[in-house]
Amino acid sequence: MADHSVKSSNGHPQDFEVRILRQDGPGQGSYWESHRVAYEPDMNVISALQRIAAQARTVDGKGVAPVAWECNCLEEVCGACTMVINGRVRQSCSALIDRLLEDHPGEIVLEPMTKFPVLRDLVVERSRLFRALKRVKAWIPVDGYYELGRGDKQSQAEQEVAYPLSQCMSCGCCLEACPQYAKIEVSPLPGESSEALQQRRDAEFDRGFVGAHAISQAMLFNAHPTGRMNAAERLDALMDEGGLQICGNAQNCVAVCPKQIPLTASIARAGRATTLRMFQRWFDC
Amino acid sequence: MAKKRVMVIGGGLAGLAATMKLAELGIQVDLMSLTPVKRSHSVCAQGGINSVSDLTRQEGDDESKHFDDTVYGGDFLQHQPPVKEMTSWGPKIIDLMDRLGVPFNRTAEGYLDRRRFGGTLYKRTAFAGATTGQQLLYALDEQVRRWEAAGLVTKYEYWDFLGPVQDEAGVCRGCVGQDLVTMEIRTFPADAVIVASGGSGLIFGRSTMSMVCTGSAVSRCFQRGAKYGNAEFVQVHPTAIPGADKLRLMSESARGEGGRVWVPRTPQDQRDPKSIPESERYYFLEERYPKYGNLVPRDIATREIFDICVNEGLSVEKDRQCVYLDLTHISRRELDRKLAGILEIYEKFQGVDPRDVPMKIFPAVHYVMGGLWVDYQRTTAGGLNIESPRTHVTNIPGLYAIGECDYQYHGANRLGANSLLSCIFSGLIVAPAVKSLLESQKGPEPSSLLYESARREHQSRHDALLGRRGGKENPYLIHQELGDVMTRAATVVRRNTQLAGALEKVNELSERAQNCSLSDTGNWTNQNVVFTKALLDMFPLAKSILMGALARDESRGAHFKPDFSMPDLKATDPAERRREAEKWCDWFQENTRQWLRSTIATWDGNNPVLSYEAVDTSLIPPRPRLYGLAGAQIIDEVWKQRSQAQAGAATGPALSGTAAAS
Numbered sequence: 001m002a003d004h005s006v007k008s009s010n011g012h013p014q015d016f017e018v019r020i021l022r023q024d025g026p027g028q029g030s031y032w033e034s035h036r037v038a039y040e041p042d043m044n045v046i047s048a049l050q051r052i053a054a055q056a057r058t059v060d061g062k063g064v065a066p067v068a069w070e071c072n073c074l075e076e077v078c079g080a081c082t083m084v085i086n087g088r089v090r091q092s093c094s095a096l097i098d099r100l101l102e103d104h105p106g107e108i109v110l111e112p113m114t115k116f117p118v119l120r121d122l123v124v125e126r127s128r129l130f131r132a133l134k135r136v137k138a139w140i141p142v143d144g145y146y147e148l149g150r151g152d153k154q155s156q157a158e159q160e161v162a163y164p165l166s167q168c169m170s171c172g173c174c175l176e177a178c179p180q181y182a183k184i185e186v187s188p189l190p191g192e193s194s195e196a197l198q199q200r201r202d203a204e205f206d207r208g209f210v211g212a213h214a215i216s217q218a219m220l221f222n223a224h225p226t227g228r229m230n231a232a233e234r235l236d237a238l239m240d241e242g243g244l245q246i247c248g249n250a251q252n253c254v255a256v257c258p259k260q261i262p263l264t265a266s267i268a269r270a271g272r273a274t275t276l277r278m279f280q281r282w283f284d285c
Numbered sequence: 286m287a288k289k290r291v292m293v294i295g296g297g298l299a300g301l302a303a304t305m306k307l308a309e310l311g312i313q314v315d316l317m318s319l320t321p322v323k324r325s326h327s328v329c330a331q332g333g334i335n336s337v338s339d340l341t342r343q344e345g346d347d348e349s350k351h352f353d354d355t356v357y358g359g360d361f362l363q364h365q366p367p368v369k370e371m372t373s374w375g376p377k378i379i380d381l382m383d384r385l386g387v388p389f390n391r392t393a394e395g396y397l398d399r400r401r402f403g404g405t406l407y408k409r410t411a412f413a414g415a416t417t418g419q420q421l422l423y424a425l426d427e428q429v430r431r432w433e434a435a436g437l438v439t440k441y442e443y444w445d446f447l448g449p450v451q452d453e454a455g456v457c458r459g460c461v462g463q464d465l466v467t468m469e470i471r472t473f474p475a476d477a478v479i480v481a482s483g484g485s486g487l488i489f490g491r492s493t494m495s496m497v498c499t500g501s502a503v504s505r506c507f508q509r510g511a512k513y514g515n516a517e518f519v520q521v522h523p524t525a526i527p528g529a530d531k532l533r534l535m536s537e538s539a540r541g542e543g544g545r546v547w548v549p550r551t552p553q554d555q556r557d558p559k560s561i562p563e564s565e566r567y568y569f570l571e572e573r574y575p576k577y578g579n580l581v582p583r584d585i586a587t588r589e590i591f592d593i594c595v596n597e598g599l600s601v602e603k604d605r606q607c608v609y610l611d612l613t614h615i616s617r618r619e620l621d622r623k624l625a626g627i628l629e630i631y632e633k634f635q636g637v638d639p640r641d642v643p644m645k646i647f648p649a650v651h652y653v654m655g656g657l658w659v660d661y662q663r664t665t666a667g668g669l670n671i672e673s674p675r676t677h678v679t680n681i682p683g684l685y686a687i688g689e690c691d692y693q694y695h696g697a698n699r700l701g702a703n704s705l706l707s708c709i710f711s712g713l714i715v716a717p718a719v720k721s722l723l724e725s726q727k728g729p730e731p732s733s734l735l736y737e738s739a740r741r742e743h744q745s746r747h748d749a750l751l752g753r754r755g756g757k758e759n760p761y762l763i764h765q766e767l768g769d770v771m772t773r774a775a776t777v778v779r780r781n782t783q784l785a786g787a788l789e790k791v792n793e794l795s796e797r798a799q800n801c802s803l804s805d806t807g808n809w810t811n812q813n814v815v816f817t818k819a820l821l822d823m824f825p826l827a828k829s830i831l832m833g834a835l836a837r838d839e840s841r842g843a844h845f846k847p848d849f850s851m852p853d854l855k856a857t858d859p860a861e862r863r864r865e866a867e868k869w870c871d872w873f874q875e876n877t878r879q880w881l882r883s884t885i886a887t888w889d890g891n892n893p894v895l896s897y898e899a900v901d902t903s904l905i906p907p908r909p910r911l912y913g914l915a916g917a918q919i920i921d922e923v924w925k926q927r928s929q930a931q932a933g934a935a936t937g938p939a940l941s942g943t944a945a946a947s
Binding site: 160 | 309320323325326329377381385390394414423428434496534634713759805807811812
């Protein structure tokens with residue numbers, strides 16, 4: 001775009017345009033809006049969105065409500081700021097403006113994730129992610145929190161397998177990229193209480209695909225000396241409706257994971273474990 | 286009697302530890318958080334969690350030394366019984382977290398590995414890579430999810446705490462919250478409310494803290510009568526990566542694993558740092574502090590880095606202040622095993638691999654030692670009575686505070702890897718305290734009118750903000766100005782003229798903020814109005830920080846006032862040096878008498894009012910904090926002689942003028 005090619009003496013643009021797919025609320029139509037942001041060194045998408053919130057004015061000078069988005073840690077450990085940036089799902093805090101402009105000069109395009117219902121603008125409703133962790137019982141079932149001595153010894157090799165899986169921050173990138181993960185949007189019925197809505201929503205979620213992140217968490221806990229004691233329950237959950245069998249092995253999940261978690265290795269391990277579990281269930285009958 | 290309910294505000298380490306322990310005790314918990322709790326700021330803690338271990342014990346370490354390091358590191362400004370109790374719980378807290386599945390790093394034999402952190406000579410710190418906070422938080426998050434599945438915990442995520450609900454007697458009977466999606470304001474009756482809302486770094490604009498760390502929940506309790514202790518004590522972390530949106534933490538563990546801080550001896554030496562020979566590098570921490578080297582306590586490391594750049598002009602870059610933090614002498618394999626998480630952050634945000642090139646870092650606001658005043662009941666042995674309903678209660682009955690938002694454990698300066706401990710510890714011990722409170726509660730439930738009028742009050746504040754027309758001020762720009770003023774006047778070096786000027790400016794900003802106009806006046810996911818409310822609530826805390834700092838004419842821990850600090854000893858003649866040391870100790874005694882007390886702020890409706898509280902120093906008598914001071918040895922000698930003389934003459938706390946048992 002000609003009007004954006006103006007560069008200051010150090011080779012950086014003076015400003016750049018951010019085109020955002022906005023939506024005012026659930027079930028409403030979406031629309032594009034462009035904002036111009038003055039260039040500063042070391043910017044990321046978050047700092048660009050902060051400038052946009054402070055300006056609250058489009059490229060045409062029209063006063064608008066600030067764009068809504070989610071963020072928290074800004075260090076890529078909390079998982080809050082996931083969005084689709086120039087067509088790719090990722091964390092917006094680690095999306096550096098310099099890099100984005102190198103790949104796509106003059107303009108940055110921001111869209112909300114498509115696999116979750118939009119609440120507003122770039123904010124989506126991701127409670128299904130956490131619901132999936134409940135489905136696979138992603139926890140260590142300890143006796144309690146009184147003093148019961150230390151945990152089991154573990155080898156360095158075991159720690160080095162567990163630690164990467166345990167870095168999953170429930171950001172949802174793997175789900176956005178997954179061809180088998182379909183959006184579930186449950187709208188409130190007239191007069192429905194929020195508890196009733198939540199119940200109906202959870203029931204829908206529980207029928208949908210659990211997703212790569214939850215499969216990987218199940219494998220994390222099944223490898224733990226105490227977690228292993230409930231391995232069968234987690235495998236049963238993965239063999240239920242919306243479980244492992246939905247995975248089409250597209251391997252997109254592992255490609256987009258910001259933490260480079262070996263999700264496909266977890267899925268393969270889950271495949272072997274559930275096969276064994278299936279035989280075990282036959283013999284138990 | 287209706288079933289008892291407890292409301293927990295905040296789902297970081299402290300809030301989650303409290304929630305899971307309350308659930309274990311059979312108590313129904315509501316958990317309110319601005320974000321899904323798994324995204325809380327605790328995930329940013331990197332380095333580790335401290336406790337004595339079987340190994341350090343055999344090197345001469347024990348709980349009393351961890352206690353002493355914490356108190357000495359905090360410059361004696363914390364009540365000692367809670368600290369004693371916390372350090373004695375250290376080993377069992379780490380055992381618990383190990384059982385909960387935290388993937389701590391292991392030794393070759395399979396035990397927990399440990400690293401060394403600042404302010405101690407022992408390798409006490411257990412760690413999970415360089416994302417220990419994240420790993421600890423996840424373990425607690427998983428336990429709370431388990432209780433949620435079992436029906437004992439109800440989460441209110443994306444809810445903003447607007448304030449406590451108090452009855453005619455001032456007792457906290459629940460709280461008011463706002464749904465950040467629908468903007469609905471509603472009340473939550475509760476038999477106790479526990480605030481675990483973390484720090485307030487956003488008052489300083491950019492800091493190492495997450496975007497939810499506005500301090501608003503604390504401020505809302507403060508404005509309702511809760512006392513706020515030691516506001517002026519704000520930790521500036523020595524090593525952060527400067528950024529446009531945030532100052533990202535570079536963990537102390539980088540130095541714990543052998544990282545060295547240096548600058549070229551030639552100012553702004555343009556050479557590739559790796560080609561600068563050893564003789565032309567100034568390892569200023571190692572030279573100035575031979576005993577602790579790069580692992581001096583944080584306040585000292587911060588001041589030295591600040592001094593090297595600002596006063597000595599030795600910053601690595603000309604336009605930007607920074608020093609090198611160098612890991613390049615350590616093998617890649619070792620770095621990847623122990624520090625991968627933080628090195629990736631540097632690489633990701635700076636585009637340079639710190640395994641090959643020294644990092645460039647500078648201090649940043651990191652942690653607030655101050656917080657809501659909380660009570661405790663000491664045992665005769667000097668520990669805590671855990672069952673007492675007084676444990677961690679604020680001065681508002683029924684309202685508790687734990688974690689970073691209380692003032693209890695870190696005094697004037699927090700030691701690295703002690704906050705994860707204090708957060709989990711306070712979360713675990715508040716549960717039996719609250720249980721005792723619930724068991725002692727009698728009398729009728731409050732009337733629904735109480736809740737309705739509280740709701741209406743917050744609703745009208747909200748509606749008034751949305752309805753305000755014609756204001757010219759932009760909340761985001763006012764926040765920037767506030768951050769600039771606070772960072773300039775109230776961080777590393779504090780001077781009374783600057784503090785007074787800043788207070789005036791903050792008062793003015795606070796007035797101007799009343800005229801903020803909102804660019805979003807809708808009632809659906811309105812982040813604009815939520816931010817504006819949080820901004821308005823920053824001013825009471827900002828004023829408390831500045832007033833506390835202005836009034837405190839001394840240097841203690843993170844609060845450094847060069848105009849009121851004692852100089853190093855200068856004399857070389859032994860007799861003269863001895864006289865100087867005597868004089869130094871006289872000064873120290875006088876300063877202790879005058880200033881070893883906590884600042885307590887209360888809100889009068891418009892401004893903070895300060896008073897002071899004696900500190901319980903009955904277990905470890907205060908002594909000069911002498912890390913790296915010229916003449917430390919002779920001062921130490923003189924001090925010990927005096928202490929012994931005094932101990933011989935009387936029993937009780939030696940030389941601690943203000944010590945008082947609480």
